[in-house]
Amino acid sequence: MGPHINLASNIFRSLASNPRPWVLTRTLASENPSDLHCEIRGTATFRAKETTGADGISETVYAEEGEMPSAAGNMAGLRWSRKYIWRLAPLSELSFASKTEEGEAEGQDEALSVWFAKPTKTSPGVENTVEADYVFHDLEFVDGSSDAAGSKNVPIPAPALDAGIETEIVLARGRHLCINDDYQTWYSFRVRNESSAIEVLAWASRHVVQGPKKNQDIVNMYTPGGV
Numbered sequence: 001m002g003p004h005i006n007l008a009s010n011i012f013r014s015l016a017s018n019p020r021p022w023v024l025t026r027t028l029a030s031e032n033p034s035d036l037h038c039e040i041r042g043t044a045t046f047r048a049k050e051t052t053g054a055d056g057i058s059e060t061v062y063a064e065e066g067e068m069p070s071a072a073g074n075m076a077g078l079r080w081s082r083k084y085i086w087r088l089a090p091l092s093e094l095s096f097a098s099k100t101e102e103g104e105a106e107g108q109d110e111a112l113s114v115w116f117a118k119p120t121k122t123s124p125g126v127e128n129t130v131e132a133d134y135v136f137h138d139l140e141f142v143d144g145s146s147d148a149a150g151s152k153n154v155p156i157p158a159p160a161l162d163a164g165i166e167t168e169i170v171l172a173r174g175r176h177l178c179i180n181d182d183y184q185t186w187y188s189f190r191v192r193n194e195s196s197a198i199e200v201l202a203w204a205s206r207h208v209v210q211g212p213k214k215n216q217d218i219v220n221m222y223t224p225g226g227v
Helices: 007-016 070-075
Strands: 022-030 038-049 058-067 079-090 110-119 130-138 140-142 168-178 181-194 197-211 214-224
Touching: 007 038, 007 058, 007 079, 007 110, 007 168, 007 181, 007 197, 022 058, 038 079, 079 130, 130 181
Parallel strands: none
Antiparallel strands: 022 038, 022 214, 038 058, 058 079, 079 110, 110 130, 130 168, 140 168, 168 181, 181 197, 197 214
16 A cells, blocks of 8 residues: 555545445354354445534444344344444544554554444434444554455455455554453455545454453454445
């Protein structure tokens, strides 16, 4: 990826401006036998959101939904949904440890982060909306791009696409501590580089959750859906 590419803003704007849904395939694994162990499918979308009012901050609402499969036992047929806020903000918003003393991060011109969402108060007849509650993690873009599964820097490869499309892989990671539970997340974006901008063609995320009563591995694969 050329040095002229600003990763945080390009990834955010490509996802936020894409009207089509993503096909979501989630694989759930855990060392706790009472947790779900199955593959579930659904859809995910990004919807533009008004700015928060703070200078330089843009937000988009990530929303996913689907239905539990028969493999989920008595949960089969149960619909699930979840929302997060993806936020693009000035670089000063970055909180990860690798931020340099000069306030800059490799490959980033702005800070990209994922936030837990909470409902906003609305009047009767007004569509329910959400707003950022508290931060889940910052995305720290890292070196070591590779298509090879199993690379020490690629815990999960981005989904493959049809041959003939020249693509690159952009990697990022994040971390969230929730009392005694440690959430480590990796992202892998398969992108097409077009001059001074990039387009996300497919992507993946992986959450590894460890704690006194948790040892979960959650892999999400996002491939293009219909318009």
